[in-house]
Amino acid sequence: MNIFPELKNSEIFAGIADRDIQALTHCLKIKFRNYNKNAIIIEQGQNVEDVILLLKGSANVQNIDDLGDISVIIKLSAGDVYGVENGMLSKENFSDSVVATENCSVLLINIKRLLHQCVNQCPRHDTVLKNILIKMAEKHMQVQNKIKLMSKRNIREKVLAYLRSLSKAAGSPYFDLPFNKTELSNFLGVDRSALSTVLSKLREEGVIDFEKRHFQLKLKN
Amino acid sequence: MNIFPELKNSEIFAGIADRDIQALTHCLKIKFRNYNKNAIIIEQGQNVEDVILLLKGSANVQNIDDLGDISVIIKLSAGDVYGVENGMLSKENFSDSVVATENCSVLLINIKRLLHQCVNQCPRHDTVLKNILIKMAEKHMQVQNKIKLMSKRNIREKVLAYLRSLSKAAGSPYFDLPFNKTELSNFLGVDRSALSTVLSKLREEGVIDFEKRHFQLKLKN
DNA sequence: AAGATTGTGTTGTTTTTACAACATTTTGGA
DNA sequence: TCCAAAATGTTGTAAAAACAACACAATCTT
Numbered sequence: 001m002n003i004f005p006e007l008k009n010s011e012i013f014a015g016i017a018d019r020d021i022q023a024l025t026h027c028l029k030i031k032f033r034n035y036n037k038n039a040i041i042i043e044q045g046q047n048v049e050d051v052i053l054l055l056k057g058s059a060n061v062q063n064i065d066d067l068g069d070i071s072v073i074i075k076l077s078a079g080d081v082y083g084v085e086n087g088m089l090s091k092e093n094f095s096d097s098v099v100a101t102e103n104c105s106v107l108l109i110n111i112k113r114l115l116h117q118c119v120n121q122c123p124r125h126d127t128v129l130k131n132i133l134i135k136m137a138e139k140h141m142q143v144q145n146k147i148k149l150m151s152k153r154n155i156r157e158k159v160l161a162y163l164r165s166l167s168k169a170a171g172s173p174y175f176d177l178p179f180n181k182t183e184l185s186n187f188l189g190v191d192r193s194a195l196s197t198v199l200s201k202l203r204e205e206g207v208i209d210f211e212k213r214h215f216q217l218k219l220k221n
Numbered sequence: 222m223n224i225f226p227e228l229k230n231s232e233i234f235a236g237i238a239d240r241d242i243q244a245l246t247h248c249l250k251i252k253f254r255n256y257n258k259n260a261i262i263i264e265q266g267q268n269v270e271d272v273i274l275l276l277k278g279s280a281n282v283q284n285i286d287d288l289g290d291i292s293v294i295i296k297l298s299a300g301d302v303y304g305v306e307n308g309m310l311s312k313e314n315f316s317d318s319v320v321a322t323e324n325c326s327v328l329l330i331n332i333k334r335l336l337h338q339c340v341n342q343c344p345r346h347d348t349v350l351k352n353i354l355i356k357m358a359e360k361h362m363q364v365q366n367k368i369k370l371m372s373k374r375n376i377r378e379k380v381l382a383y384l385r386s387l388s389k390a391a392g393s394p395y396f397d398l399p400f401n402k403t404e405l406s407n408f409l410g411v412d413r414s415a416l417s418t419v420l421s422k423l424r425e426e427g428v429i430d431f432e433k434r435h436f437q438l439k440l441k442n
Numbered sequence: 443a444a445g446a447t448t449g450t451g452t453t454g455t456t457t458t459t460a461c462a463a464c465a466t467t468t469t470g471g472a
Numbered sequence: 473t474c475c476a477a478a479a480t481g482t483t484g485t486a487a488a489a490a491c492a493a494c495a496c497a498a499t500c501t502t
Contacts, residue, residue, distance in 0.1 A: 071368065073368050085358040088355050136361065137310055140364065151290070152290070155459075189371055189372035193462090194461090412490050417452080
């Protein structure tokens with residue numbers, strides 16, 4: 001399959017001439033894949049060979065521990081990249097899974113080819129790497145911010161801090177959760193039913209309103 | 222002050238010839254600073270101008286929220302780097318503080334100079350940047366792992382998971398906490414006295430033993 | 443060395459959470 | 473469209489956590 005048109009629309013390849021993109025496709029051994037919702041894009045334990053670039057859809061980076069408890073580490077949206085950090089540290093295996101939460105289109109980029117200086121002196125290799133590293137930095141900041149949420153001493157403060165950050169990102173008191181409520185509980189590291197109770201209470205108090213994934217933050221509270 | 226000898230001992234400059242290091246010092250506007258224990262190396266809100274490289278000592282990356290609650294996001298040890306991600310995303314200000322937990326020696330590296338292609342075609346600039354990005358990737362992984370700890374549903378599992386990771390890193394059941402217990406509670410996002418109770422219980426059950434910062438993991442449990 | 447500050451463990455109380463079980467709704471396939 | 477599976481909200485209960493207050497130990501300052 002010719003994956004050329006898919007790459008053209010990605011931020012990572014923005015501003016790169018068509019024939020340079022063609023060259024990069026070979027140089028970086030780029031593969032294109034589609035995944036259905038709930039499909040496993042990366043399975044924890046799997047060999048680290050490719051970085052993934054999510055072109056379309058969304059996915060959760062998650063981990064299941066010995067007790068079977070799921071922890072959702074981060075959410076990936078279209079444009080996001082995952083796995084560069086593993087490659088940079090020469091990790092053998094992924095310690096977390098990436099699971100599609102919608103139907104996804106994904107590019108697989110060979111990690112070794114990406115990180116090591118291209119023998120062909122392939123044009124724009126560095127530009128792509130730089131763009132990907134910026135994406136990684138972005139995730140790094142997001143994860144650090146998530147730690148602040150999770151440090152809050154109760155569910156109410158955790159979820160409010162998270163909702164505020166979504167509202168801020170949306171630039172509006174109205175916004176959509178990127179998760180269903182079960183995923184949200186795993187994202188915040190709390191029990192689902194306890195979260196449900198807290199959300200109901202916040203609604204009853206008039207602090208928030210919500211319907212399915214659509215939320216409104218009514219008071220700064 | 223001549224900071225040359227200080228740089229030579231850092232991993233970041235490993236394998237770079239002496240006169241190249243001299244050149245880099247100017248090119249990257251590198252400054253050397255000492256900080257006493259408890260001194261603020263970076264204050265949240267401060268302008269992002271430099272990346273810091275911790276040469277000696279240790280520091281906590283932490284955040285104080287509106288309610289005055291402290292959250293310790295990560296611990297920095299000798300060799301660690303902080304602030305690259307902010308620079309890469311053109312953040313104006315730091316949103317977290319970095320506080321010395323021992324007497325520290327620090328290099329300040331101009332972030333713009335580091336990230337943008339050097340006009341002088343200064344030798345080894347890229348090597349330094351690459352080394353620093355690997356350090357960033359390392360922190361990124363650490364932070365993701367921390368999220369897994371914090372996702373555990375009770376203090377017992379959180380602290381045990383953390384102690385296991387320290388034991389694994391030390392390659393021994395005996396190891397030292399990089400925190401005092403108050404800091405540890407802020408690192409894990411739990412109440413200090415509650416943590417103290419859990420640790421005492423674990424000791425009483427024979428799962429762990431500890432004295433000050435020195436710990437032993439007696440059972441996998 | 444003395445005094446002040448910080449760190450630590452303990453306890454009791456109150457609040458919050460996890461857990462389990464369930465009913466209902468929604469979603470996704472077949 | 474119908475069925476099965478998944479998501480959601482609710483409730484009760486037991487367990488755990490936060491909070492506050494305190495005593496004592498350790499550490500730092502002067």
